[in-house]
Amino acid sequence: MYDKLLALVSFLMFAGFVSILGIWVDSTSLRVVLLITVLMCAYDFWRDLMTPSDKNGKGH
Numbered sequence: 001m002y003d004k005l006l007a008l009v010s011f012l013m014f015a016g017f018v019s020i021l022g023i024w025v026d027s028t029s030l031r032v033v034l035l036i037t038v039l040m041c042a043y044d045f046w047r048d049l050m051t052p053s054d055k056n057g058k059g060h
Contacts, residue, residue: 004049011045014038 015038022031 007045007048011041014041 018034018038022034
């Protein structure tokens with residue numbers, strides 16, 4: 001339970017940092033790359049959240 005909460009907090013902090021970077025640097029191509037990066041990270045987080053823990057090799 002705590003590992004998923006920590007992962008959520010970490011993802012939100014990462015997304016916040018990336019959004020600040022995208023706001024301060026005025027480059028459209030950088031914003032596209034940052035958006036793709038956040039979407040890939042969100043997809044990975046969602047898959048880890050929805051996968052049962054015994055199939056993930058954790059054994060809990």
